[in-house]
Amino acid sequence: MYVMRMLDPNSRWKEAWDLIQALAILLASIEIPVRIAFQPELTGWHLTAEAIVTVLFLADVGLNFFTAVPHRNRLITDRRYVARTYLKTWFVPDLLAALPLFLLPGVWEAGRMVKTLHLLHLNRLLKLTRVVHNIVDWQRHQLINAGIFRLVFVGFGILLIAHWIACGWILIGGVGPTAGDLDTYVDALYWTITTLTTVGYGDITPDGRWEKLYTMMVMVAGVGCYGYVIGNIASMLANLDLVRSAQLKKIDQVDALLKYRRVPPMLRQEVKDYYEHVFESHATPQDEALLAELPLALR
Incomplete structure (x- = not known):
C-alpha cells in the first residue's frame, strides 16, 4: 500500500x-x-x-x-x-x-x-x-529588508482595498452613464482615491440613500486609513536602514554635546569624521552585543 x-x-x-x-x-x-x-x-x-x-x-x-x-x-x-x-x-x-x-x-x-x-x-x-x-x-x-517589504506590502494592500471600494461604488450605482465598462471603472476608482485621501473634488457626488451611506462609510474609513498610511510610511522610511539611523543619531548627540561645550567648528568636524571612520571600519558595541547573543557555532 x-x-x-x-x-x-x-x-x-x-x-x-x-x-x-x-x-x-x-x-x-x-x-x-x-x-x-x-x-x-x-x-x-x-x-x-x-x-x-x-x-x-x-x-x-x-x-x-x-x-x-x-x-x-x-x-x-x-x-x-x-x-x-x-x-x-x-x-x-x-x-x-x-x-x-x-x-x-x-x-x-x-x-x-x-x-x-x-x-x-x-x-x-x-x-x-x-x-x-x-x-x-x-x-x-x-x-528581505523588512522596511522595504512592508512598504511594498502596505502599498499593494491600499490599492487592493481601493479596488474593492471602487467596485462597490459601481455596484450601488454611484457612477452615472459612461461610454463603457473601462470608463465606469476609472470614474469609480477616481472617486475612491479622492474620497479615501480626503481630497473630495466634488465632481462625483452621491445621490441616493445607499450612495450617501456608502460615501460616509468610505470617508470615515479614509480618515483612519490616511493617518495609518502616512504614519507607517514615515516609520518605514526611517527604519529602512536601522544601523545607519542609529549611527547618525549617535553623531548628532556627540555634535550637540560639542556645541554645548563651545568646541570650535574645525575640531567638531574632526570628531564627526572620526566617528564616521569608526562606523565604517569597526563593529559597533551594539553589533558586538547582538553577535554575543548567538551560540558559538553561529558567530
Whole structure:
C-alpha cells in the first residue's frame, strides 16, 4: 500500500506550489469584485475557470495534511501532529475557500444565475488570509529588508482595498452613464482615491440613500486609513536602514554635546569624521552585543 511521504515546506517544489496558490487568489481578489460589480453574462469559460480554481484549492487542502510543520528549528513529520495542527489553524478557511458553491442546486437557473453565482465567489477571498501569512513567512526566510517589504506590502494592500471600494461604488450605482465598462471603472476608482485621501473634488457626488451611506462609510474609513498610511510610511522610511539611523543619531548627540561645550567648528568636524571612520571600519558595541547573543557555532 502506497503511503505519501511528508513534504518539506521549504523545498523548491512546495514554494512553487505556494506561489501558484498566491497568484490564483490574488487574481481572484481582483477579478471577483469586478464580476460582482459589472455582473457579466456567464459562459463556459467561467465554469472552466471555477473548476480549475476549485481543484487547486482542494489539492492544497490535501497537501497540507502531508506537509511537515516547522517547530523550534526542526521539522515535525508525525502525521497526527501535522493533521492536528492544520485542523486547528488554516483548515477551516482553506476548506471554505475551496468549496465549489457554483455547483449548488438552483444557482444556474434562469434569472437567478448571474447575480447569485457572482456573489458565491466571495468565499474564495477567505484564502487571502492564508496567502498573506505565507508571504510574510516567506519574507522572513528570504532575509528581505523588512522596511522595504512592508512598504511594498502596505502599498499593494491600499490599492487592493481601493479596488474593492471602487467596485462597490459601481455596484450601488454611484457612477452615472459612461461610454463603457473601462470608463465606469476609472470614474469609480477616481472617486475612491479622492474620497479615501480626503481630497473630495466634488465632481462625483452621491445621490441616493445607499450612495450617501456608502460615501460616509468610505470617508470615515479614509480618515483612519490616511493617518495609518502616512504614519507607517514615515516609520518605514526611517527604519529602512536601522544601523545607519542609529549611527547618525549617535553623531548628532556627540555634535550637540560639542556645541554645548563651545568646541570650535574645525575640531567638531574632526570628531564627526572620526566617528564616521569608526562606523565604517569597526563593529559597533551594539553589533558586538547582538553577535554575543548567538551560540558559538553561529558567530
